[in-house]
Amino acid sequence: MAHEILHEQEIAHAEDTIEVPAERERPRVKAPLIEIPTRWVKILKDMWGNKTRSLLVIFSIAVGVAAIGMIRTGRDVIENDLFAPFLLTNPSSASLYIAPLFDTDLAHAVEGMPEVERVEARRTVAAFAFDPQGKKWDFGMEAVPDFKDIRVNQFDVEKGIGTPGVREVLLERRSADSLGVTVGDVVTVQLPDKNTYPLTVVGIVHDLSKIPPFLFNETNAYVTMDTLRWMGQGDGYNRLDVITSEPSTSRAHVVEVASQVRDRTLEPAGYALGSIAFGGFSSKPRSFWSQDQINGINVVLNAMSIMCMLLSGGLVINTISAILTQQVKQIGVLRSIGGRRAQIIEMYLTNVLVFSVLALIIAIPLGLLGGFGLASFFADRLNFDVRGVSLSPSTLLIQVAAGLLIPLGAALLPVIAGTNISVYDAVYQYGISGSGRNGIIDRQLNRIQTLTRPLAMSIRNTFRNKARLGFTLATLTLAGAMFISVFSTRASLGAQITEMQRYLLFDVTVPIPRNISVYIAEREARRVPGVAVAEGWANTRANVIHADNSEGGEVEIRTTPDKSITIAPEMVAGRWLLPDDGRNVVISYDVLDHEPDLKVGDSLTLSINEKQRTYHIVGIASRHINRYVVYMDYGQFVKATGWADPVSEVRIRVDPAHLGTRPQQEAVAKAVEQHFRDAGISQSHPHILPETLDQISKSFDIVLIFLIIMASLLSIVGGLGLAGTMSMNVMERTREIGVLRAVGASSRAVRRIVLFEGMVVGLTSWLLSVLLSYPLGKGLSDSVGVAVFHSASPYTYSWQGMIGWLVLATLIGAAASLAPARRASRLTVRQVLAYE
């Protein structure tokens, strides 16, 4: 109906065209090269005219999109350049340590078993080597039957040759870096018997199965059996690297096959299976040594990038709302000159689309660069090569989809709401805000009479536009909760390490070879000046045997001296060992990870040196972080192992009352090392406590660095959101501010009202963050704990994080309101009238 009339009108008014006088000379019209519809000109000019705000939106979208790209690209690189090449090395399902030494016939026999796919014999010898600075490194040597035909855990030759001769050595590339040698150099190797042997480096290899030296100070080398014979080592192999039949990556299957190998091949041939190693920290056979940790980190980073994107969406909502608020009158004018609502919605959504496209232009290469950085960071730590980064179609698709759809989706609501205003309201009513403030919060705030007027105004103003406040608070609260959670995660892991110190209350520890008596080791240690206490500890490996006689997880058996001062166990259940406690044992809580049904009072059967013995659990000690430990009486340990006066390490204290300082520890370590060497007790390098703890800390520092970067990004996004909100608030209350100034408010008073308002929002978000940070922090701490240590750490809430965020939230609140406050304080009564 209306359209018919409009049609008639079109025809009608066509007759009324204004005639422009032809005789007047027209000024030159500066026409652009390409004429585009004026409404799009407006959008572009609006964007250009408010560069800060435009950059704010573009940056906030770009941050989220780049984070997605970085994480996905980094993950792709790790997948393509680490995991895929790793699988090409024929990684073993498990390494079986066998005694006594054997020849390749045994390997062939094992390979003949139907449960076994492929086998390779190896000989491992532990030694030491020194770098040019004199630092002593553990030096693990391996010999293989044929360097030209390595069948399992293959490596690539990067420099020199791949087949060493007698007195020659191949070094893993990171080990060569650590030792500061290259092809042609000579590395001096010291065996535990103190004899040293010069080996010429003839090749540098890249072996993905080896843990780089930065983590455990252990370097890796390859020599021939002839070289080992030259070094006085016995002839034969001591390890079988096995790839089982499928499923070769199933831990249960691999353990079962190892049992079959032991029962059907090793033991009938007179060999004993000492232990089974799966390599590194990974729980899954045939996976990269830190695959679990990488996967865990990926999960956490993914969650963070999604959160970043959601916060970006929140910021888009805030900023688009700000634009619409600022342009309410313009929307009214556009409608008054014929603009339909759909056209105006289209204009603002196009605006968002332009922001998104610009953000994508920045974010896609930035994400690629970030992915390269992330992968390079991991490559450096994990010893692999980044062959190049490429943007996968799926990553590009997700980035484009997230970069376009999330901002558009986020903007849709404010655009629809903002354009739903009549010309009358937009042109004549806008700027007179909130007359009907009658909510519960408003009423309560109005009752507060003790505050100064400006402060009371700031607090009341904060709660005037509750929807906007809600969005701002949500953004800042999430950022704050994540910030505190990262600190809580750090505190939890730190507390876990500190907690673990109760099992490491020594200044120095020295590994002792098996042939030394505990009495001699302790006595010689006490002879070293500065040593106040020396405790001989012994340990060995064993396997848990289940009731159905199946083999369970591997555990470490430890025996401690009576009244040891280098351990202060925290009992989760039951009690600690008493002197002469018979077959009573205490297990670490970690053992329950693999044997969850064990409890105080249960029997525990262990296979120690191929003999099964049953013990009685009297206590469960707190977590040791990935250490499956069974503590037992010294006498029982001797009975179980059959060793006379066994000792595996000597733990030393410089003062019985407290731990020594690091210089004291270093001095004693040096003196003990020298003395033990001179006395022929141990050639091993002593470890001081801080070094031990450093090694543990290093493994989760990487994760925390990334979490802190992401939390900082979230804080920036949250701060930008608040800045947008404060701008909108000032804009909407221009008329009020004019009135305030008209009744005598100074610039300082106006500025203070706005600043206080920002800080009130900051503080409110802090309160909410504190509430949210507890569960969020626990989730994050558990995830990182599982990723890094395979077990969730006991949760420690970070008060420092909470206080830190209080300071930051207040600062963000103040900083975000600074510019709007300045703008508000500069408004004059005349300008406010002009705002009409």
Add this chain to the structure above:
Amino acid sequence: MSTNGNGHKHKHNNGHEHSEHLIDLRDLVKVYRTPAGDFPALRGINLKVGRGEFVSVVGKSGSGKTTLINMITGIDRPTSGEIVIANAPVHSLNEDQIAQWRGRNLGVVFQFFQLLPTLSVIENVMIPMDLCNTYPLRERRGRAMHLLELVDIAENANKLPSEISGGQQQRAAIARALANDPPIVCADEPTGNLDSVTADAIFDLFADLVSNGKTLLMVTHDEDLADRAQRKIVVSDGNIIAGETV
């Protein structure tokens, strides 16, 4: 030129009475609901304006004159009554239909000009043509320039509104109101923010438009200017107390 309240009427096929008058307001009531209670701004207005008339609307503050003009422009909606403009039942159109109708049929001039601040003067004149798609893209700039010449500010075409004087801004706003060549121009206090010399010039411009066939309604406080219009309507307490008919 003018018509009285007894003009010929017949039923239009859409159910509304067809009017021979360009603007026909019938029993128009507008009540604002405020926290302090209902405020009747218009109390049953009947008004007819013929094609080519120059009508001034005067009255004290709060008398309802701006409300009256807002009813005609479709900027505000009546509580009851009918608004028929060039046979279009404006009161029954929805917001989008009104916007489209207004863009093509009625130019609005505000007291505070309301030019879009980021667009140049010529772009401000071009944007109604874009929104209503009334002229081909390549013709819009030329037409906008013609209109700026008409209002005598062609030399400021590429300046931003903030770079020109209030009088020039109002001229630009008038050019924008004429962009889609509407038969009616409504101006709400168009000289309220201008000095008397500039106000006179704007009035002369309006008079020129009327002489070129436009129908012009102007709300003003300025009795002298109001008297110079062909017809003066006086509004008081929501009623037309003078000038309802000529």
